[in-house]
Amino acid sequence: MPRPIRATIDVSALRHNLAIVRRSAPDARTYAVIKANAYGHGLLRAARAFDSSEGFAILEFDNAVRLRDAGIGKPVLLLEGFFDVQEMRTAAALGFACALHDAEQVAMLDELAAGQRLDLCIKLNTGMNRLGIPASGLSAVLEALQDHPHVGSLTLMTHFACADEERGVAEQWHRFCEATRGVALSCTAANSAAILRHPQTHGSWVRPGIMLYGASPFADVTAEALGLRPAMTLASEIIGVQALEAGDAVGYGASFVAPRPMRIGIVACGYADGYPRHAPSGTAVLVEGERTGIVGRVSMDMLCVDLTHLPAAGRGSTVILWGQGLPADEVAAAAGTISYELFCALANRVPVVERE
Numbered sequence: 397m398p399r400p401i402r403a404t405i406d407v408s409a410l411r412h413n414l415a416i417v418r419r420s421a422p423d424a425r426t427y428a429v430i431k432a433n434a435y436g437h438g439l440l441r442a443a444r445a446f447d448s449s450e451g452f453a454i455l456e457f458d459n460a461v462r463l464r465d466a467g468i469g470k471p472v473l474l475l476e477g478f479f480d481v482q483e484m485r486t487a488a489a490l491g492f493a494c495a496l497h498d499a500e501q502v503a504m505l506d507e508l509a510a511g512q513r514l515d516l517c518i519k520l521n522t523g524m525n526r527l528g529i530p531a532s533g534l535s536a537v538l539e540a541l542q543d544h545p546h547v548g549s550l551t552l553m554t555h556f557a558c559a560d561e562e563r564g565v566a567e568q569w570h571r572f573c574e575a576t577r578g579v580a581l582s583c584t585a586a587n588s589a590a591i592l593r594h595p596q597t598h599g600s601w602v603r604p605g606i607m608l609y610g611a612s613p614f615a616d617v618t619a620e621a622l623g624l625r626p627a628m629t630l631a632s633e634i635i636g637v638q639a640l641e642a643g644d645a646v647g648y649g650a651s652f653v654a655p656r657p658m659r660i661g662i663v664a665c666g667y668a669d670g671y672p673r674h675a676p677s678g679t680a681v682l683v684e685g686e687r688t689g690i691v692g693r694v695s696m697d698m699l700c701v702d703l704t705h706l707p708a709a710g711r712g713s714t715v716i717l718w719g720q721g722l723p724a725d726e727v728a729a730a731a732g733t734i735s736y737e738l739f740c741a742l743a744n745r746v747p748v749v750e751r752e
């Protein structure tokens with residue numbers, strides 16, 4: 397029998413979550429965000445599940461090419477644009493729209509071959525201060541790009557820093573609207589949090605990521621409350637059991653000491669599988685559907701769970717680390733991170749199975 401860990405991707409959950417995007421932003425088209433191997437869910441699997449979305453947003457050039465190789469002809473937006481002239485030419489040849497975030501990229505457009513045109517999303521920095529041209533520089537960039545022989549369509553773009561938080565989008569959205577007033581171009585701004593909470597920002601194209609995968613963009617609202625379904629379930633099995641006396645320690649660093657006699661299960665899942673090493677004792681897991689907690693440090697290939705109150709559990713019992721019945725958001729919060737990071741960290745060595 398192979399090592400029992402596996403990630404199950406529920407394709408119907410992916411489709412369901414896209415339907416929630418549709419319902420939340422009925423007047424916008426959707427760039428389903430499938431960067432980072434579709435947040436760990438599998439690039440082409442996700443692209444197929446999201447075949448009713450109008451386009452895809454992605455970051456890695458080679459993966460964008462894989463979409464075309466797989467026969468996917470719909471709009472593809474490269475969220476960080478092109479990094480060199482060769483990529484720019486290939487982007488134009490394959491019809492990838494590119495985020496354009498600095499003046500150097502404008503100058504590079506002259507290197508396109510005769511007749512080549514590139515679709516561009518002009519990314520404005522409206523306050524996140526990551527990528528983007530300053531809002532005050534938009535008119536100069538527009539002047540350079542409108543009627544440019546190598547420019548195809550133009551779209552206005554920005555990205556929100558706090559759409560999921562109390563602070564919201566008001567300041568950034570105000571700057572965006574001020575800077576783009578009177579510019580008759582389509583626009584794209586909303587990530588998952590803005591799709592769900594800030595409908596004024598939906599614009600022509602929305603860019604959902606995390607919600608498609610069934611996790612919540614908000615710290616204070618569960619995915620379930622948003623009607624989302626978890627798409628990834630990470631599961632494994634108990635491969636050993638230990639009986640502890642009071643005072644016995646568990647795992648590296650002997651960081652957990654049994655306060656009383658305990659029965660613990662050893663699970664074939666560790667940080668080399670993508671489970672967060674920083675998850676503290678008590679972080680929830682499901683053993684045969686019953687909630688319990690991990691004990692001791694997560695090691696590379698194993699972690700330990702408390703079975704003291706689960707006498708029927710033992711070698712071969714199914715353990716769910718996150719997903720069906722246990723939100724990744726909850727596990728992530730316990731480990732001081734967000735579900736995005738758990739999904740993206742799913743290791744290559746974990747076999748993935750697909751469920752319709």
Ligand SMILES: *Cc1c(COP(=O)(O)O)cnc(C)c1O
Pocket residue numbers: 429431475555586587588589603604605606607613
């Ligand atoms: C990743 C990303 C998104 C998706 O964000 P979520 O919070 O996962 O919905 C949208 N836009 C840009 C520019 C991104 O980089």
